[in-house]
Amino acid sequence: RKPIPSPEFEDGDQYFHMDGPAVWDFATEAFPQAVTAVLERTGHSLDDVSMIIPHQANINIIKTGMEKLGLPMEKTFTNLHKYGNTAGASVPIAMREAIDEGLISQGDLVVTVAFGGGLAWGANAFIL
Numbered sequence: 001r002k003p004i005p006s007p008e009f010e011d012g013d014q015y016f017h018m019d020g021p022a023v024w025d026f027a028t029e030a031f032p033q034a035v036t037a038v039l040e041r042t043g044h045s046l047d048d049v050s051m052i053i054p055h056q057a058n059i060n061i062i063k064t065g066m067e068k069l070g071l072p073m074e075k076t077f078t079n080l081h082k083y084g085n086t087a088g089a090s091v092p093i094a095m096r097e098a099i100d101e102g103l104i105s106q107g108d109l110v111v112t113v114a115f116g117g118g119l120a121w122g123a124n125a126f127i128l
Helices: 020-042 059-069 087-100
Strands: 051-054 109-116 120-127
Touching (some): 020 059, 020 109, 051 059, 051 087, 087 109
Parallel strands (some): 051 109
Antiparallel strands (some): 109 120
């Protein structure tokens, strides 16, 4: 590391800060709630979903979210083991890989769910 030598940066505000336990609590509730809400809005059920592609922030958040939804991990795609958290690019990267690996294809109902900076969150449901 080579920090910038400037008084404006002495307090460390140039670095990301996170309250891990608060993020955990938020994300493990927001994940299943967002998925459920988007499916209700689109007239679909969990049984209709081919795959859930979540933000790739933390495997335990993904496992907990899937567990709260009552779905097996086989209904999700993860690539954390290869790349770690790729931030805002995690969902599109994971979706591309799921397509390339033949795990989802045209006609499948896919749900993406993400959460991030400022504790924002959202989900999409669409037919691929």
